[in-house]
Amino acid sequence: MLPSKGKKLDSEKLKFFNEEGYLKLNSVFTTTEVNRLKNELEIIWINSVKNGFAQVSNKKTLASLFPPMRNCHEESQSLRNFIFNTPIFSIMRDIFSKEALLAGSTCFYKVPGADELPLHQDNYDIGAFPGTTCAFWISLDEATTQNGCLKIVPRTHKQGLLRPNIPGHKSVYGQTVTIPKGFSSIALETSPGDVVLFSGDTLHGSFANQSKNKTRNSLVMHFVPSDIEKIFVQHRSLLNSKGEVEQRKLNKSHSIKRLFREKG
Numbered sequence: 001m002l003p004s005k006g007k008k009l010d011s012e013k014l015k016f017f018n019e020e021g022y023l024k025l026n027s028v029f030t031t032t033e034v035n036r037l038k039n040e041l042e043i044i045w046i047n048s049v050k051n052g053f054a055q056v057s058n059k060k061t062l063a064s065l066f067p068p069m070r071n072c073h074e075e076s077q078s079l080r081n082f083i084f085n086t087p088i089f090s091i092m093r094d095i096f097s098k099e100a101l102l103a104g105s106t107c108f109y110k111v112p113g114a115d116e117l118p119l120h121q122d123n124y125d126i127g128a129f130p131g132t133t134c135a136f137w138i139s140l141d142e143a144t145t146q147n148g149c150l151k152i153v154p155r156t157h158k159q160g161l162l163r164p165n166i167p168g169h170k171s172v173y174g175q176t177v178t179i180p181k182g183f184s185s186i187a188l189e190t191s192p193g194d195v196v197l198f199s200g201d202t203l204h205g206s207f208a209n210q211s212k213n214k215t216r217n218s219l220v221m222h223f224v225p226s227d228i229e230k231i232f233v234q235h236r237s238l239l240n241s242k243g244e245v246e247q248r249k250l251n252k253s254h255s256i257k258r259l260f261r262e263k264g
Helices: 011-020 031-050 077-084 088-096 122-126
Strands: 022-025 100-110 117-120 134-139 150-153 186-188 195-199 203-206 216-225
Touching: 011 022, 011 088, 031 077, 031 100, 031 216, 077 088, 077 100, 088 100, 088 134, 088 195, 088 216, 117 122, 122 216, 150 195
Parallel strands: none
Antiparallel strands: 022 195, 100 216, 117 203, 134 195, 134 216, 150 186, 150 203
8 A cells, every 4th residue: 555645666566567567556545536536537528528529339339438538637637636646656756766757648438348458558659768658557446357457468568669460450549469479468457546557568458348337447647757858649748746847859750660660
């Protein structure tokens, strides 16, 4: 449990993260904090729907009403207060061994019937250089293999960015990556208030929600170390631990052709 803003990760946890590419932290946030987050995200979703954010599909009616909400922290002062006044930045500082910058946030509403999220690597889309990103994934519901918990492929962060399959996948992520030979995926079941950290180079996804009436909502934030030189997304709106905007160069060389031209 990590109850205070300045709480640090111990050496065992950091060693595990560096070796495995992910780290699960139990009960980082209280039930009260989780409920406040869920209530705030519900307000953001309602306002988004009013503005035409969701487009209803006849094939996936319920799931189409709940697409991922990108950069939801930009829509809510309460959410920003939560990010800057809880252990989040302290934990990320430990992970990077330096100051961290918030590069983005996404709320995933995984409702019954929602498809699996294919295996992918976050830094393929975020494009932080040098180095990579780290996700801070907060479980807002009980997450199991039945309703869509995370799927992680440990130690793949040591492989760098892997060539995605072409054509891609019809999901929120166009890319999908085959598990490399010698690696295997694991399921990470979580409870409300648990946190999963994973490297931007760690191969991960999530199971489909096959339950009849259980949601699997989560809030994920993506961080980069403060010494990155350029980034593919949000390069003019990165936020430091004080909530101040910082800018970096746009990573113009982040493309499939340039990333993998030396790999055939």
